[in-house]
Amino acid sequence: MRDQAEKLRKIVQQSRFANHTPLPAKNRAKTRVIAVTSGKGGVGKTNFTVNLALALAGLDQKVVLLDADLGMANVDVVLGCPATYNLLNLVEDRIHIEDVTVNGPRGIRFLSGGSGVYELANMNSVQIQHTLSQLSTLEDWADIILVDTGAGIGRNVLDFVIAADEVIIITTPEPTAMTDAYAMMKVYAGQRGSSPLRLVVNRVLDSQEGRDVTERLNTVATRFLGLQLHSLGMVYEDTNMRQAVKFQTPVLLAYPDSVASQCIESIARKLLYTGSPSVLTGIRGFFNRIFDII
Numbered sequence: 001m002r003d004q005a006e007k008l009r010k011i012v013q014q015s016r017f018a019n020h021t022p023l024p025a026k027n028r029a030k031t032r033v034i035a036v037t038s039g040k041g042g043v044g045k046t047n048f049t050v051n052l053a054l055a056l057a058g059l060d061q062k063v064v065l066l067d068a069d070l071g072m073a074n075v076d077v078v079l080g081c082p083a084t085y086n087l088l089n090l091v092e093d094r095i096h097i098e099d100v101t102v103n104g105p106r107g108i109r110f111l112s113g114g115s116g117v118y119e120l121a122n123m124n125s126v127q128i129q130h131t132l133s134q135l136s137t138l139e140d141w142a143d144i145i146l147v148d149t150g151a152g153i154g155r156n157v158l159d160f161v162i163a164a165d166e167v168i169i170i171t172t173p174e175p176t177a178m179t180d181a182y183a184m185m186k187v188y189a190g191q192r193g194s195s196p197l198r199l200v201v202n203r204v205l206d207s208q209e210g211r212d213v214t215e216r217l218n219t220v221a222t223r224f225l226g227l228q229l230h231s232l233g234m235v236y237e238d239t240n241m242r243q244a245v246k247f248q249t250p251v252l253l254a255y256p257d258s259v260a261s262q263c264i265e266s267i268a269r270k271l272l273y274t275g276s277p278s279v280l281t282g283i284r285g286f287f288n289r290i291f292d293i294i
Contacts, residue, residue, distance in 0.1 A: 030280035031064075032144045034271075035164035038171065039180025041151035044202045045170045047245065048235065048264065049148040050078045054252045055268035057106035061143045064101065068113040068160045069150040076112065079104050080248055083112035090131045091123065097134045105253060109142075128291060136284045145283060152180075153187045161188060163289035165280050166196050168232065168271075172203045173213050182220055189225040196277055197227060200267060201234040210234030232270050235263040 036049040046069070053063045067075035067083075076083050081102045089095045102110040123131070138145070147164055150157045161167055167188070171181040185197065199217060204210040214231045221227040238260035244251035252261045281289070 030282035030285075031139055031142045032166065032276045032280060033147065033164045033283065033286040034144060034166040034168060035068075035147040035149055035161045036168045036170065037149040037157060037161050037184065038151050038169065038177075039153065039182070039184040040177055043151075043170050043172045043177050044235075044241070045151060046075055046078060046148055047241065047251070048170055048200065048202060049146055050075060051250050051252045051261070051264045052268055052271075053104075053108045053146050054106050054250055055265045056144055056146075056271070057108050058252075058265070059268060059272060061272070062141055063108045064111055064138055064142045064145040065104070065108055066111045066113055066145055066147045068147050075110060075148055076102075077248060078245075078250060079110055081110050083110065086112040087131070087135075090134045091127050097137050100134075101138075105250070132284055132287060132291075135287055139283050142283070145286070147286075153184050158187060158191060159290060159293045162191055162193055163286050163293065164195060165277055165286070166198065167193070168198045168200060169229075170200050170202055171213065171217070173201065173205075173209050178213060178217060181217060185217075185221050185225055185227055185229070189227055196230060197221075198230045198232045198271070198274075200232050203237045204234045205237055207234070230274065232274075233263065233267045235260055235267070 036045060036052070038045045050065065053065045056063050065075060065079075069075075081104045083100075083102050085095060085100045087100065089100055090097065100111060102112075104110045147160050149160045161184075169181055169184060171177045181199075188197070199214060201210045201213045204213070210233075214229075214234075218229045218231070221229045236259045238251075238258055240255040240258035241251050241260045244254040247254055251258060252264065255261055
C-alpha cells in the first residue's frame with residue numbers, strides 16, 4: 001500500500017507542477033458563480049467543495065462558499081465554522097452581510113443558505129431589493145462563489161445549477177453514481193441549461209479508472225444530450241480524507257501533503273487556467289435568477 005501511495009503521489013506531483021504559467025488576473029468586474037453538484041449523495045461533494053474553496057484561496061483567490069443544500073446542509077460542520085444567520089436574516093435591517101458571512105480558514109467566507117433561500121419567495125419587492133443590495137456588496141470582494149447544492153435532481157437542486165455561471169458535477173466510478181450523474185446532465189439539458197459543465201471523478205483507485213469514467217460520461221453526454229463535458233481531473237481514494245472527516249477538518253488543512261490534497265490543488269489550478277465563461281452575471285445576476293425561478 002505504501003508503494004502504491006508513493007506512486008500516486010508522484011503522478012499527482014508531476015501533473016501539479018507541469019504548468020508554470022502565472023495564474024490569471026483576478027476578475028474584478030464580475031464574480032464567477034460555480035455550482036458544485038452531483039446526481040446522488042455519498043460521492044463526497046461537500047468535502048470536495050470545501051477543500052476546493054481552500055485550494056483556490058491558496059492560489060490567491062477570494063472565495064465565498066454558499067451552502068445551498070436545503071436538506072443536509074453540513075458545510076459548517078466540515079469547515080468547523082457554525083453559522084448563526086442565513087440568507088433570510090438579511091431582510092432584517094439590523095443584520096448586514098458581514099453578520100451573515102462567517103470567516104473561515106485561509107480567508108474564505110462561508111454563507112449559509114438553508115431553508116431561507118426558498119422563504120425568499122415570500123418577500124415583497126422592497127425586501128428582495130434590500131437583500132440583493134446586501135448580497136451585491138460581495139461582488140466587490142469575491143473572485144469566486146462556490147455553491148454547494150444538494151444531491152439528486154430535485155427542483156431545489158436544479159434551481160441553483162441552472163442559475164450558476166458554471167457547473168461542476170462530482171461522481172465516482174460506482175455504476176449508480178455514474179448513472180445518476182448522467183441523469184443530472186439529462187435533466188439539465190432538458191431545462192436548456194447553457195453554462196459550461198465540468199466533471200470531477202472522485203475516489204478513483206488509479207488514473208485509468210478515472211479516465212474510463214470521464215470517457216464514458218463524455219461520450220453519452222455528447223451523443224445523446226448534445227452537451228460538452230470538460231474534465232477537471234480526478235481525486236484518488238485516500239484514507240487521509242476519511243480521517244479528516246472524523247476530525248471535522250478539511251483534508252487540505254489536516255493532511256496538506258496527502259494524495260487527495262494534491263489532486264484537489266491540481267483541479268483548482270486547472271479551474272483557473274481553463275478560464276471563466278465569456279459572460280458572467282456575477283452574484284447579483286445569480287440571485288436575480290434564483291428569485292425569478294422560485
